[in-house]
Amino acid sequence: MDVLGFDLVCLMKTDVLIVGDGIAGLSSAITTRQKGLETVVLQPYSRPKDTFQVMLHPGVESLFKMLGVDQEVSCLAHSRPDGYWQYSTDGGGFVLYGQDTEGTWLGYLLNLRDLEALLRAKALGLGAIFMKTAGPVHAPMEYGTVKGLEIAGKHWGGDLTIDASGGRGILARDLCLKYLFGSPPLVATCASKTSSNPVSHPVFRMKPDGWRFDICTGQGQHSTISMAITAQKINPKHKSGWDVSWRYLPECAGPGYALVGDSAFRLDPGSGSGVLRAIMMGIKAIELSDKPYGWRLYRQWVSDWAHTDGAALASIYSEKPFNAAWPKSHRWSDVKLSF
Numbered sequence: 001m002d003v004l005g006f007d008l009v010c011l012m013k014t015d016v017l018i019v020g021d022g023i024a025g026l027s028s029a030i031t032t033r034q035k036g037l038e039t040v041v042l043q044p045y046s047r048p049k050d051t052f053q054v055m056l057h058p059g060v061e062s063l064f065k066m067l068g069v070d071q072e073v074s075c076l077a078h079s080r081p082d083g084y085w086q087y088s089t090d091g092g093g094f095v096l097y098g099q100d101t102e103g104t105w106l107g108y109l110l111n112l113r114d115l116e117a118l119l120r121a122k123a124l125g126l127g128a129i130f131m132k133t134a135g136p137v138h139a140p141m142e143y144g145t146v147k148g149l150e151i152a153g154k155h156w157g158g159d160l161t162i163d164a165s166g167g168r169g170i171l172a173r174d175l176c177l178k179y180l181f182g183s184p185p186l187v188a189t190c191a192s193k194t195s196s197n198p199v200s201h202p203v204f205r206m207k208p209d210g211w212r213f214d215i216c217t218g219q220g221q222h223s224t225i226s227m228a229i230t231a232q233k234i235n236p237k238h239k240s241g242w243d244v245s246w247r248y249l250p251e252c253a254g255p256g257y258a259l260v261g262d263s264a265f266r267l268d269p270g271s272g273s274g275v276l277r278a279i280m281m282g283i284k285a286i287e288l289s290d291k292p293y294g295w296r297l298y299r300q301w302v303s304d305w306a307h308t309d310g311a312a313l314a315s316i317y318s319e320k321p322f323n324a325a326w327p328k329s330h331r332w333s334d335v336k337l338s339f
């Protein structure tokens with residue numbers, strides 16, 4: 001049964017079909033509704049139980065304005081830091097985000113699930129339709145063009161199908177598209193506690209085998225995100241942490257489809273811009289979709305980004321204290337790097 005209370009078999013046909021209601025899928029849904037396109041968002045029956053605090057790069061502010069949620073997100077944020085402390089084994093200091101003629105750039109500290117709820121409400125308010133689904137996903141094709149999705153025997157038709165399923169990359173899996181990998185296996189974990197000695201600014205500490213990021217979320221709550229470089233294979237079924245190994249999909253768009261957010265391109269949270277990437281890809285995939293061969297432009301745009309940001313973060317990680325564990329030169333490869 002669907003949320004409408006009856007079984008819909010092959011009845012739903014829409015302009016844009018989005019699978020996944022994380023940050024990337026919701027950003028796409030808001031953008032499509034702003035353009036007046038019919039939009040259906042497929043969401044799982046159960047919501048992720050895990051929740052964590054995130055720090056967002058100041059660059060997201062202009063994206064929140066484009067989505068029409070900048071005021072609401074400012075109210076949601078615990079604080080708007082102007083930078084963070086960064087320490088390595090041989091010292092450290094304060095990293096200021098930056099300044100321009102309008103003042104100092106400010107990031108956002110907030111709860112990721114609260115941000116998702118806000119974007120969901122916005123998309124719903126603009127008229128996006130949300131439906132719950134479960135089961136194996138298949139993308140039917142006609143003359144080389146993806147024509148929506150078949151999920152557990154039901155056909156959901158869409159002129160454009162957006163895969164925003166995050167780490168699962170369901171469309172990539174079904175279409176047998178090949179991810180390129182750019183890091184050793186990386187796993188992230190989160191912990192929260194009450195602290196009588198809260199840090200005023202986030203603190204980023206790099207160690208030879210990973211990093212740790214401490215955030216104060218107000219009212220004495222303290223949240224820690226850690227990332228470890230691991231030699232072990234990460235099994236998503238044994239949830240001891242999130243797989244945050246770098247990966248990127250060269251064929252992240254094609255006739256009738258596009259992948260957005262982590263399902264297209266992921267760096268570990270040390271990049272500090274996963275949410276920014278998810279929003280920007282969500283918007284860009286829609287903006288380019290009405291251009292002739294827009295999917296080619298989107299592919300190129302994601303590729304440029306993956307190569308630039310991958311090389312920039314790799315050059316930081318190849319310095320002390322990570323250098324022993326990190327590959328000497330950065331490249332995206334179809335073999336998972338291990339050491």
Ligand SMILES: Cc1cc2nc3c(=O)[nH]c(=O)nc-3n(C[C@H](O)[C@H](O)[C@H](O)COP(=O)(O)OP(=O)(O)OC[C@H]3O[C@@H](n4cnc5c(N)ncnc54)[C@H](O)[C@@H]3O)c2cc1C
Nearest residue numbers: 020022023024044054055165166242261262269273274275
């Ligand atoms: C521990 C950790 C800390 C982080 N910290 C930061 C930070 O401080 N700053 C920052 O900018 N970024 C951070 N990130 C990265 C950021 O959270 C992600 O890049 C971003 O949330 C990706 O959004 P997404 O929508 O692409 O994917 P997701 O958030 O993974 O969303 C995918 C959605 O698709 C749904 N889905 C999957 N399969 C199906 C299906 N078959 N049918 C329907 N729905 C489906 C899932 O339930 C999920 O809701 C962090 C990530 C982790 C793991």
